[in-house]
Amino acid sequence: EVQLLQSGGGLVKPGGSLRLSCEASGFTFNTYSMNWVRQAPGKGLEWVSSISSNSVYIYYADSVKGRFTISRDNAQNSVYLQMNSLRPEDTAFYFCAREWEDWGQGTLVSVSS
């Protein structure tokens, strides 16, 4: 069974940093690209970032480029989202996804003073 277990959300002040983690199991992690998607409370889905299986190809939404960094550790079956210079508009539930077939449970990031 595919599982994506997320951790690392929480409350942070504007300008602060957080690192989200997504630990995968139940599939051969190093053969799949991974994605991060977010959803502000009561709003729609917004693609954030994607990373290829070997980390060669990385993409970001313009709204997070230069502030967020996606990475993965295939030995640890994990993908990460390092979020710096956080803004109130980054407040959202963040989901990791295995390509687009399976999704993590989501973790809430709140940016507020």
Added chain:
Amino acid sequence: AIRMTQSPSSFSASPGDRVTITCRASQHISSFVAWYQQRPGKAPKLLIFGASSLHNGVPSRFSGSGSGTDFTLTISRLQSEDFATYYCQQYYSYPQTFGQGTRLDIK
């Protein structure tokens, strides 16, 4: 960025109804469209990929069609568990983009 416009944004239907949701892309995207169902407080679930291919385990009452710029998701006979929000997504190019969502309520 490619814009995905869904319609309607919300509507009400009854169990047993046949419903169709449409999604229009702002430019040609071949068949690189997926559809998702999201229930409140839950992660999205993939229903359809490649515009018309049913994801593993998804009931056959769900179907997708279209190519180019116009796409549809059809639910042939609504069941109680189908009342949720539905999103289309294009993965033809980055940035990948989602439609704004269609909320389906019980009439």
